[in-house]
Amino acid sequence: MPLRLRRRKPVGFARAADGSMTLIEHLRELRNRLFKSAVAIVLGFFVGLYLADPVLTIIRQPYCDLPSSIIDGQCAMVMLGPADVLLLKLKLALWLGLIIAGPVWLYQLWAFIAPGLHRHERRYAYVFSGIAAPLFAAGSILAYFVVAKGLAFLLEFAGDDIRTTLEITRYVDFVINLILIFGVAFEFPLMAFMLNAVGLVSAKKLMSWWRGVVFGFFAFAAVVTPTPDPFGMTALALCLSALYFIAVGAAFLNDRRRARRAGMADDVSDDEISPLAEAPAPVELPTPVELSQPVGGPPPLERPSPIPAPAPLASRYDETT
Incomplete structure (x- = not known):
């Protein structure tokens, strides 16, 4: 069996x-x-x-x-x-x-x-997720050290006759907001590289924007950093600029790989026939005896079964609908 x-x-x-x-x-x-x-x-x-x-x-x-x-x-x-x-x-x-x-x-x-998503889109998502999490963690760690320097700078303005005691909820909100700002800001260079990976922007174009991008990073850091001290703003702007140039370098490597792959097909003409891996086999023609035999008709159709009565309206829907 x-x-x-x-x-x-x-x-x-x-x-x-x-x-x-x-x-x-x-x-x-x-x-x-x-x-x-x-x-x-x-x-x-x-x-x-x-x-x-x-x-x-x-x-x-x-x-x-x-x-x-x-x-x-x-x-x-x-x-x-x-x-x-x-x-x-x-x-x-x-x-x-x-x-x-x-x-x-x-x-x-x-x-x-x-x-x-398509297969290449899922591959880009894997790369983005694998790099985004460490970048966010790096921004959070930098924000934690910026808090210490920023507090030391701000509390220096209080004189000896002023007792400084911070309110705990406002202080914790201040630290958490700073960590979120730095973590999200560290994702900006990754977004620039993803634009190059999907083919929207070339590496040369990204490199030509470096003056405006660096200025924008310093302006962004000056606005979003809660502390008015120059340490936090400068640290955030310098880290973002460094990550941007690293992303531009990765974009140059990606463009070079893409150009090398495209150059492999430049030597082949569009009208050139690709060789076949297998030799063609001859087609066997039917014999005169086979051609003289009659062709049978299709088998008879079965009798259709009766259509069942429709279910009541209340039982057509489940708990989802």
């Missing part, structure tokens, strides 16, 4: 990529992925509650390192409302939950979007 292999049904990714998935199935997939992402964020939130105190200590460290922050041998900060510290820890726990659950909800987002 011959064995028959059971054909596997296409998975959800393949069905979404070839367009065979219905709208209702797309909605169900979106609902399931949103639910999984929400569960991961909630679990990360509870982990963030456990890590909120150590993270708050790390954020306060630049201020506590200043001599003016020590009062009675402790790093003193002000709480204006009775629930400010509780709300602050909840906010930190939510941020930490988003970071901890980042691989889960980013994967769910990517798994929902990726079937609609």
Whole structure:
């Protein structure tokens, strides 16, 4: 008895990529992925509650390192409302939950979007994601060191007769906003390289813009940096300029690779016939006896089965619709 292999049904990714998935199935997939992402964020939130105190200590460290922050041998900060510290820890726990659950909800987002992209577009997304995360982390680390220098510069203007004690919620918001600004700013050079990767801008064009780009980086750093000290603005602008020139260098390498690939087909004429890998086989003609045999007609059609009655209107829809 011959064995028959059971054909596997296409998975959800393949069905979404070839367009065979219905709208209702797309909605169900979106609902399931949103639910999984929400569960991961909630679990990360509870982990963030456990890590909120150590993270708050790390954020306060630049201020506590200043001599003016020590009062009675402790790093003193002000709480204006009775629930400010509780709300602050909840906010930190939510941020930490988003970071901890980042691989889960980013994967769910990517798994929902990726079937609609071409293979080369998915490859560009992999490269962008692999470089964007380290750049954001580098910008966040730079922002943390800028906070220490910026606070030392700002608090020097307070005289000896002024006791400086910062309010804890405003200080934490200041540090988090600075980290987000620096992290997002470090993605600008990567976007310039992606424009070259998709063929919209050449490396020579990017290099010709370097004066305006460097000036724009210094102007952007002067506007978005919350501290008026020159240290943070200069550090952000110099790092962005260096990353931009690195992106231009990578764009030159990409253009050279693209030109080398295009040059491989320049020696071949458009009218030249490509050689075949296999030798042509002769076509066998039918014999006169085969041509004289009559051709049979098609088999008779089966009688169609009766059409079932339509289902009631209430049972045509499920919980999704």
